[in-house]
Amino acid sequence: MNPIAKAREAVTHSAHTVPNRRAGGHDTAPNSGRDPVLALRGAAVRVGGRTLWSGVDLRIGSGEFTAVLGPNGVGKSTMIKVLLGALPAAAGEVRVLGTRPGQANDRIGYLPQRRSFDASLRIRGVDVVRMGLDGDRWGVPLPFPSARRQAARARVDEVIELVGASAYAHRPIGQCSGGEQQRLLIAQALIRRPELLLLDEPLDSLDLPNQSAVAALIGRISHQEGVSVVMVAHDVNPILHHLDRVVYLAEGGAAAGTPEEVITSGTLTRLYGTPVEVLRTSDGRLVVVGQPEAPAVHTDRHSGGPS
Amino acid sequence: MMLAESGAPAWSWNLLTDFQEMWSYPFMVNAFRAGAIVAVVAAVVGWFVVLRRQTFAAHTVSAVAFPGAAGALLLGVSAVYGYFTLCVAAALVIAALRGGGDHEESALTGTVQAFLLASGFLFTALYRGLLEGPQTILFGTFLGITSSQVTVLTVVGAVVLAALALLGRPLLFASVDPKVAAGRGVPVRALSVVFLVLLGAATAETSQITGTLLVFALMVIPAATAQVLTPRPALSLALAVLLAFAATWLGLTAAYYSPYPLGFFVTTIAFAGYLLALGWRSLREVLSRRAVATPAAREVTA
Ligand SMILES: Nc1ncnc2c1ncn2[C@@H]1O[C@H](COP(=O)(O)OP(=O)(O)OP(=O)(O)O)[C@@H](O)[C@H]1O
Ligand SMILES: [Mg+2]
Numbered sequence: 084m085n086p087i088a089k090a091r092e093a094v095t096h097s098a099h100t101v102p103n104r105r106a107g108g109h110d111t112a113p114n115s116g117r118d119p120v121l122a123l124r125g126a127a128v129r130v131g132g133r134t135l136w137s138g139v140d141l142r143i144g145s146g147e148f149t150a151v152l153g154p155n156g157v158g159k160s161t162m163i164k165v166l167l168g169a170l171p172a173a174a175g176e177v178r179v180l181g182t183r184p185g186q187a188n189d190r191i192g193y194l195p196q197r198r199s200f201d202a203s204l205r206i207r208g209v210d211v212v213r214m215g216l217d218g219d220r221w222g223v224p225l226p227f228p229s230a231r232r233q234a235a236r237a238r239v240d241e242v243i244e245l246v247g248a249s250a251y252a253h254r255p256i257g258q259c260s261g262g263e264q265q266r267l268l269i270a271q272a273l274i275r276r277p278e279l280l281l282l283d284e285p286l287d288s289l290d291l292p293n294q295s296a297v298a299a300l301i302g303r304i305s306h307q308e309g310v311s312v313v314m315v316a317h318d319v320n321p322i323l324h325h326l327d328r329v330v331y332l333a334e335g336g337a338a339a340g341t342p343e344e345v346i347t348s349g350t351l352t353r354l355y356g357t358p359v360e361v362l363r364t365s366d367g368r369l370v371v372v373g374q375p376e377a378p379a380v381h382t383d384r385h386s387g388g389p390s
Numbered sequence: 391m392m393l394a395e396s397g398a399p400a401w402s403w404n405l406l407t408d409f410q411e412m413w414s415y416p417f418m419v420n421a422f423r424a425g426a427i428v429a430v431v432a433a434v435v436g437w438f439v440v441l442r443r444q445t446f447a448a449h450t451v452s453a454v455a456f457p458g459a460a461g462a463l464l465l466g467v468s469a470v471y472g473y474f475t476l477c478v479a480a481a482l483v484i485a486a487l488r489g490g491g492d493h494e495e496s497a498l499t500g501t502v503q504a505f506l507l508a509s510g511f512l513f514t515a516l517y518r519g520l521l522e523g524p525q526t527i528l529f530g531t532f533l534g535i536t537s538s539q540v541t542v543l544t545v546v547g548a549v550v551l552a553a554l555a556l557l558g559r560p561l562l563f564a565s566v567d568p569k570v571a572a573g574r575g576v577p578v579r580a581l582s583v584v585f586l587v588l589l590g591a592a593t594a595e596t597s598q599i600t601g602t603l604l605v606f607a608l609m610v611i612p613a614a615t616a617q618v619l620t621p622r623p624a625l626s627l628a629l630a631v632l633l634a635f636a637a638t639w640l641g642l643t644a645a646y647y648s649p650y651p652l653g654f655f656v657t658t659i660a661f662a663g664y665l666l667a668l669g670w671r672s673l674r675e676v677l678s679r680r681a682v683a684t685p686a687a688r689e690v691t692a
Contacts (some may be wrong), residue, residue: 167573169572171493188575191573195569195573198567200566205624206621210623212568215570217559218571219555219574219576220560222555222558222559224559257619307660
């Protein structure tokens with residue numbers, strides 16, 4: 084077992100997150116001696132003959148929590164696909180966990196965008212979580228008790244406990260609410276103790292209290308267990324306190340850095356080429372005004388969803 | 391379809407003598423053997439069909455079994471070859487029509503299915519050798535299952551089950567959660583093609599017992615019933631096999647001792663099981679809601 088995983092295993096989970104751990108100030112990519120978890124240099128991507136974004140430079144160190152922001156259709160999910168090796172980068176260099184994308188997928192936990200299970204799907208939450216552990220193995224497990232089986236079961240219980248899904252993990256997953264399903268899916272992504280989590284809009288379909296609870300959970304996993312997190316988000320506010328860096332994608336380019344550097348009127352105006360204003364409310368929330376489709380505003384995609 | 395020209399056999403309620411009586415006829419032994427094999431294969435494949443929501447594909451494949459069998463008879467070869475050839479071919483066509491998409495080309499598939507059914511009807515009209523017209527192909531029979539047919543069913547069934555034993559876990563992953571499975575390196579597309587071929591083979595097997603129109607009796611109903619009863623994958627798979635097996639053997643027994651066709655019994659028994667399962671589940675839901683409502687009642691049920 085690698086040292087990171089060991090360290091992660093040693094961590095006991097306390098329920099509280101440190102509100103603003105960026106005060107320590109490792110804002111530039113840390114551990115410059117070691118390979119960064121993620122490194123993009125001049126990366127660009129094309130789908131259907133159209134360049135979505137280009138010239139993206141990004142370095143993410145271990146244990147960092149990064150948000151990918153930008154308007155609908157700008158290519159956020161596509162960026163996740165590039166990191167998984169499902170789509171080649173059109174230009175530039177992309178390194179994930181020290182290798183080419185797709186080579187280290189077994190060390191990555193992935194949560195795709197907007198995935199809800201059919202209400203009639205009769206498979207329990209625990210089974211879906213378990214699939215993350217050994218669902219890709221050929222053959223079927225023998226129905227006899229064994230040490231490996233016991234270890235697998237213990238690990239499943241452990242992650243389910245970690246995300247706080249014990250109460251409904253044994254119900255058919257189709258009967259769980261959107262938020263409950265999302266927690267189970269985060270457990271599924273975590274079960275192999277990944278070094279990198281790629282989460283595509285995990286807060287989608289959650290109500291506000293659940294958004295902050297899940298955001299806190301992901302922040303805790305990232306900072307206490309040393310897992311690097313890349314999270315596509317629609318709204319930066321629920322995760323703002325946990326973030327180490329943000330990447331704003333725009334047609335053509337991108338801006339990456341700490342939230343203080345990037346979410347400013349100047350940077351976003353330059354990036355989008357139209358006047359963008361960033362306002363800070365008295366409770367510390369950010370409101371981005373004038374962006375092609377402001378991510379801080381709740382659009383009707385969220386209304387009427389399950390809680 | 392009636393067995394009983396030589397005096398109807400009578401059910402005695404003494405299971406031992408009843409089964410001894412049935413199994414004194416080699417064709418009945420063959421029927422029970424074939425039924426057992428087909429029940430297991432159909433239930434296991436059907437469990438994945440229900441989970442993957444591919445019942446329309448299964449329906450199409452089973453509908454093509456009819457022109458397959460009729461065409462084989464017209465060409466003068468055994469119907470067995472017709473079943474397997476056309477079912478597997480249909481499965482491959484469905485896989486090809488899907489292309490890169492996740493969805494079935496349902497309109498096109500339905501169109502081709504209607505045409506093939508019509509062709510099957512034409513073949514039976516041209517052949518004229520079937521005493522009862524297309525009925526036995528459509529609704530199944532247990533008469534005249536030969537030993538060599540049982541051998542073919544066993545070999546093909548063993549291959550299908552072995553393939554599923556090898557592919558089962560990734561197939562389950564790909565069925566429930568294709569995006570994450572693909573991210574983990576599970577060959578989702580290839581698995582879905584292979585599964586359609588297995589579905590074709592299993593449908594060809596099942597058609598020979600239940601008839602092509604009643605394939606669902608063994609392929610979908612037991613699996614659906616099992617999934618109603620429990621959300622545990624291993625348990626519901628085992629239950630599906632058990633239910634399909636019970637429906638087949640009970641159906642064979644009922645068909646032997648009565649003048650009515652086998653397909654009717656197998657389907658009715660399986661359907662009754664499904665209704666009972668639904669009833670049992672809603673009863674349990676009502677009870678557990680009561681138990682939550684009154685804490686005293688909870689102590690009793692817990
Ligand atoms: N396979 C494809 N072929 C052609 N175009 C595609 C393909 N996949 C995605 N696109 C296009 O690429 C663009 C980016 O898609 P992507 O899913 O990455 O957007 P996104 O930033 O995740 O948006 P959202 O916030 O809505 O999730 C979209 O305009 C989409 O239409
Ligand atoms: Mg997206």
